[in-house]
Amino acid sequence: MTIKEVSEKYDISADTLRYYERIGLIPPVPRTQSGVRDYDEASCRWVNLMKCFRKAGVQIEALIEYVALFREGDHTEAARKAILVEQRDQLVKRMAQMQESLDLLDQKIENYERGIVQVERQMKR
Template identity: 40%
Template sequence: MTIGEISQEIGLSADTLRYYEKIGLLPNVPRDNSGKRNYDENFINWIKFIQTLKNSGMSLNDIIEYINLAKCGNNTYQERKNLLIKSKQILLEKMSNLQSMIEKANYQINNYDNILVPKTNALIF
């Protein structure tokens, strides 16, 4: 399967697939005689696995670490789980920050006429 074909099937750009290979997220993709990448079902499974971890909030660096740990065997079970826990904590922090921003936006909307309009007018006029 060519990079274009797998790109279309998976929904990732060819550039993203090349980048994943370059940074070590994907194993080296075999190439045909003309040098074109030749993906097989195993690579589709790799990409779907990467997407699963990415969709849970993991960074690409953490996914690389997770994969490297997994290659070391089951004795890295807890370390891999800790990466997932770390990703969840980061998401919770982001969610908290977003909630705080929403509250500030609500305050500004609710007090628009009394606070923001006078401040805006003082700066502009």
């Protein structure tokens, strides 16, 4: 697949794809004889994985380390798993914080729907 096709399929700009490759978030993409990127199935799996991780807020530095360890071989499995566990723990914490915020917003909306805005009145004092 061309970079344009991958960009459209995964809704990632071509510039972002080039950047991901340049910094090591995805392994080097195979190229045609003329030097044009030719994304194969494995490259597309990496793009999809990185998109998912980034959408989850996984830190770029952690992902670069993860890919570097992956490229070193199977003996790095424990280290790669440790990175994923740490990033998952951080995501769970962010999700809990977001849930608290959502709960508060829901409560505030419910107060408005019920016509009860006592807290706002108290905040004006």
